[in-house]
Amino acid sequence: MESVGKIVQILLRGFVLTLELAGVTVVVAVLLGAALAMVSFSRFLAVRFAAKFFSWLIRGIPPLVLLLGAYYGLFYAGLDLSPFVSATIALSISHAAYFMENIRGGILALPKGQVEAGRALGMSRTRIAWRVELPELLRIIRPTCLASTTTLVKNTSVASIVAVGELMSVANKQVAVTGEPFLVLAIAGLFYFVACSVLLLLGRGSSR
């Protein structure tokens, strides 16, 4: 049996990769989600429909299926990508749909009175957008976006299926090596618990 210290050390390396995977994914997913949210208010019906169809489609499919699609599909399409990159692509697409809905909901919830007040004060349209609407939007979407980010961090564990080498994959390997499922998975769980608790607490703090 390996010492607890050594297991922690090995899992910590996996945890760092989990954070990297989650970090890259959250940036891509938020940017993609924001673009889709804006597009979903397009004046063209076909564009609005396409954005909403994407959201419905992606939110209806398990992340695991999307991951297998990105992993095998891109490979058979002739792209030899690393598991990390295919996991980033799949998780980004999967979560972009959720960030899109969060941002869309935030835009719909923007109070009109503030814009009118801004106009009454003689502010220009861009100034209102940057100084009034954007800060208000960020305030509104922060809790939901942080909740989605928590789900994202948890869903990076799915990437272990294609052996990305993040926390869940490393933990699985350690379970096999040590034959101590409770110990290894409890330590892995502790890492997820800490990371997700921080995100959830940030979300709570901002909503109060």
Next chain:
Amino acid sequence: MNFFGTGAQPGILSEYGGSLLHGALMTVVLTLGCLAVSTAIAVPLAVVRESRSIWSRLVAGYTWLLLTLPQLLVIFFMFYGLPVIGITIPAVLTAILALGLTTSAYNIEIFRSGISAVPRGQFESARALGMSSWHVWTRIVLPQALPVIIPPFISNATLAVKGTALAAVVTVPELTSVAMGIINETSDPIAPLVTVAVGYLIINSILTGLQALAERKYGNRSRSVKRTTLRKALR
């Protein structure tokens, strides 16, 4: 585009239709099992959570823990852990229990919001009128709580459907696992994955349809109340 037209695609349903249907059935079984387990756990825990006892804090800790742990980790924890403590049950049951546990955390919050939608005074006045606690729940609390509970419960159920895909990892032959098997046999990933994705979309669309029905049945009343009070406030 050779991966679309390998000739495997038109054959996938005729050749693997049976196992795909079995997989879909297993996905439905996992979903229903998960919802049953999570409801059985969440109903009493939601009541405790809403109570003023010290156990309320413990339930809050349980919810928090399960909200921060990946479903896959809980599945592995039970799949590898249960045999170690001498419990050997079929992988399907392990998956149902694990999925039910994680889903229960969300359901506790959903049921809580339903219970707290009923003003506390109504419990007390119903009791003061001499109603039994059975009557208090069936005639006073549930009719008011269910409209609040059902829409988020069903939308949580669509998350549960997606969670069942993870059972593939512990050898449960559900939809995703069947797709993985077909990929291994035919080395054509697109046709089985698209077929399976459509399967999930169909199951989830049925649930979304139910949600719309429930909202039409229960939603109108509370919405019209909201509108009139809003209008009154605006006057």
